[in-house]
Amino acid sequence: MAHRFHIFRQHRVAFVALIVIVGYALIAVLAPWLAPRDPYSMSGDYPLVAPGTAGYWLGSDPFGRDILSRLMYGARTSLMVGSIAAGLALVLGTIVGVCAGYFGRHIDAVLSRFMEVLFSFPDILLALIIMAILGPSTVNVMLAIGVVYTPIFARIARASTLRVKRAAYVEAARTMGARTPRILIRHILPNISGPLMVQTTLSFAFAILAEAALSFLGLGVEPDAPSWGIMLNEGKDWMQHGWWVAVFPGLAITLAVLSFNVLGDGLRDLIEDTG
Amino acid sequence: MWRYTLKRLGMAVPVLFGISIIAFFSVRWVPGDTITAMLGAQYTEEQAERLREQYGLDQPVVVQYGRWLSQILRGDWGTSVYTRQPVIEAIAERLPVTLQLVAMSLAMAIALALPLGVWAAVRRRGPVDASVTVLGLLGLSVPGFWLGTLLILGLSLQLGWFPSGGFIRWSVDPWANLHHLFLPALTLGGAVAAVLLRMTRAAMLDVLDEEYIDLARAKGLSPRRWIIRHALRNALIPIITVTGIQAGYLLGGSVVIEQIFSLPGIGMLSLQAINNRDYLLLQGVILFIGTTFVVINLVIDLIYTWLDPRITY
Numbered sequence: 001m002a003h004r005f006h007i008f009r010q011h012r013v014a015f016v017a018l019i020v021i022v023g024y025a026l027i028a029v030l031a032p033w034l035a036p037r038d039p040y041s042m043s044g045d046y047p048l049v050a051p052g053t054a055g056y057w058l059g060s061d062p063f064g065r066d067i068l069s070r071l072m073y074g075a076r077t078s079l080m081v082g083s084i085a086a087g088l089a090l091v092l093g094t095i096v097g098v099c100a101g102y103f104g105r106h107i108d109a110v111l112s113r114f115m116e117v118l119f120s121f122p123d124i125l126l127a128l129i130i131m132a133i134l135g136p137s138t139v140n141v142m143l144a145i146g147v148v149y150t151p152i153f154a155r156i157a158r159a160s161t162l163r164v165k166r167a168a169y170v171e172a173a174r175t176m177g178a179r180t181p182r183i184l185i186r187h188i189l190p191n192i193s194g195p196l197m198v199q200t201t202l203s204f205a206f207a208i209l210a211e212a213a214l215s216f217l218g219l220g221v222e223p224d225a226p227s228w229g230i231m232l233n234e235g236k237d238w239m240q241h242g243w244w245v246a247v248f249p250g251l252a253i254t255l256a257v258l259s260f261n262v263l264g265d266g267l268r269d270l271i272e273d274t275g
Numbered sequence: 276m277w278r279y280t281l282k283r284l285g286m287a288v289p290v291l292f293g294i295s296i297i298a299f300f301s302v303r304w305v306p307g308d309t310i311t312a313m314l315g316a317q318y319t320e321e322q323a324e325r326l327r328e329q330y331g332l333d334q335p336v337v338v339q340y341g342r343w344l345s346q347i348l349r350g351d352w353g354t355s356v357y358t359r360q361p362v363i364e365a366i367a368e369r370l371p372v373t374l375q376l377v378a379m380s381l382a383m384a385i386a387l388a389l390p391l392g393v394w395a396a397v398r399r400r401g402p403v404d405a406s407v408t409v410l411g412l413l414g415l416s417v418p419g420f421w422l423g424t425l426l427i428l429g430l431s432l433q434l435g436w437f438p439s440g441g442f443i444r445w446s447v448d449p450w451a452n453l454h455h456l457f458l459p460a461l462t463l464g465g466a467v468a469a470v471l472l473r474m475t476r477a478a479m480l481d482v483l484d485e486e487y488i489d490l491a492r493a494k495g496l497s498p499r500r501w502i503i504r505h506a507l508r509n510a511l512i513p514i515i516t517v518t519g520i521q522a523g524y525l526l527g528g529s530v531v532i533e534q535i536f537s538l539p540g541i542g543m544l545s546l547q548a549i550n551n552r553d554y555l556l557l558q559g560v561i562l563f564i565g566t567t568f569v570v571i572n573l574v575i576d577l578i579y580t581w582l583d584p585r586i587t588y
Contacts, residue, residue: 113289113293116290116293117290117293117294120290120294120568121294121561121565122526122527123527124527124528124530125527128530129557205415213420217531219549229420236427236535239424239432240428240432243428246421246428250417253421254418258416261412261415261416265412
């Protein structure tokens with residue numbers, strides 16, 4: 001009974017996380033209508049205005065831009081980078097992992113070594129190197145983060161494929177003359193999707209963190225783009241004069257990342273419970 | 276055992292080769308020319324040509340790679356075109372800072388995560404367990420660069436308890452050295468503590484379900500004895516593996532943390548190399564960090580076999 005209750009509670013927490021994520025998504029999509037001010041418009045009259053004054057709910061930054069509006073537009077940047085980077089890593093990693101696991105032998109050896117090389121760099125450093133090559137831009141951040149997280153998906157997909165490919169239904173499909181692409185898509189993919197789904201959710205969290213970190217270091221999205229990482233970078237030199245410039249962007253990042261982590265944990269429990 | 280060690284060593288060779296290729300070629304694609312960056316705004320084409328020749332930058336890329344690799348293997352990592360300092364020397368100079376930062380972060384993370392994780396697992400589903408779960412998730416989700424910024428704002432700028440950045444050598448003043456590194460290590464260690472905490476709790480929960488734990492408790496062993504001698508010892512293998520992986524992660528995380536706290540370590544060196552388009556220096560740093568990562572993983576794998584007698588190869 002206690003166990004049942006625990007699972008129920010966990011799922012309830014995961015459900016709350018899902019609602020928060022949907023909230024972020026809505027804000028991101030509706031930012032042009034929801035934002036009280038233009039996120040780019042600078043105002044020399046209102047630099048570093050404290051939260052709640054002069055119509056700036058969360059205050060203004062050193063350039064007089066509205067923090068709330070920039071946070072809302074920042075949600076666009078974060079979620080867009082998160083979804084495309086995680087999606088890219090999922091697609092690339094699954095292709096590599098399934099091929100390595102299913103075909104084995106030389107293909108496996110080459111692909112696995114290659115993934116291992118990518119895995120041999122701390123994630124942020126690899127992303128930094130890729131960004132240094134490509135130059136700061138939103139598209140490049142997506143690419144860089146996607147490539148960095150590909151090996152994790154490849155590893156999971158490979159392990160799951162190895163487990164599934166000996167299953168009776170795959171053998172049956174093969175003896176009945178199904179072609180390889182059909183086996184891969186109809187029989188292997190659906191049966192390895194659980195762990196990949198969990199990893200995708202968790203990668204969303206990583207990707208949002210990575211985008212913010214890269215932008216914080218000045219090697220992320222375009223310097224004038226509203227990004228939580230850039231806001232923090234600009235805010236840190238001014239935080240002594242106005243704590244809000246450093247606090248709110250960090251809260252926005254933390255809540256988003258936390259929600260994806262909780263949802264990922266919840267999904268994992270769900271999959272493990274149902275077997 | 277020896278055969279496995281040799282085989283594992285052999286597997287690392289192609290990976291190291293791959294790292295060298297990535298280190299070398301990726302840097303060639305960095306936009307901007309080191310030479311023109313070095314000469315500044317006013318230079319003649321002639322000067323630039325002469326410098327390119329001097330650094331061998333006029334040769335085909337494959338030739339440059341071959342030359343570079345053979346030099347690397349002989350221990351000549353080249354000279355930074357920007358500071359004119361030998362790359363090996365630059366790395367050696369910065370390495371102690373990063374090593375100390377990583378070691379302190381890891382020590383803090385272990386000191387925090389191991390007891391808390393064990394405690395949470397033993398008191399499963401109680402208030403302690405719930406708090407530890409929340410703490411672990413928060414630690415995973417709070418960005419290090421934000422945590423660092425907040426710590427500077429609160430503990431150094433407002434309260435003045437800690438310096439807001441900079442580094443002082445241990446040999447100069449041990450107390451000031453620890454004082455300066457405390458906040459950076461706490462920031463960097465926080466995320467690692469969260470991962471370790473979750474891993475320790477999960478590994479302990481797995482072990483606590485085993486029959487030999489019931490037996491140990493039924494025999495009337497003291498809690499300290501069955502928790503540490505019987506449970507923790509068996510849970511250690513996954514914990515050590517994750518610790519090793521985290522040690523590698525710390526190398527990457529230190530890039531951001533060193534930047535926030537103005538610590539002159541390897542992380543700051545790599546950012547400088549990227550911003551200055553300092554080819555040889557950046558190559559050296561990438562090669563160094565990649566190789567370190569591979570060596571750490573190798574050591575972890577070998578410890579793994581050594582710790583767990585059930586694994587034989």
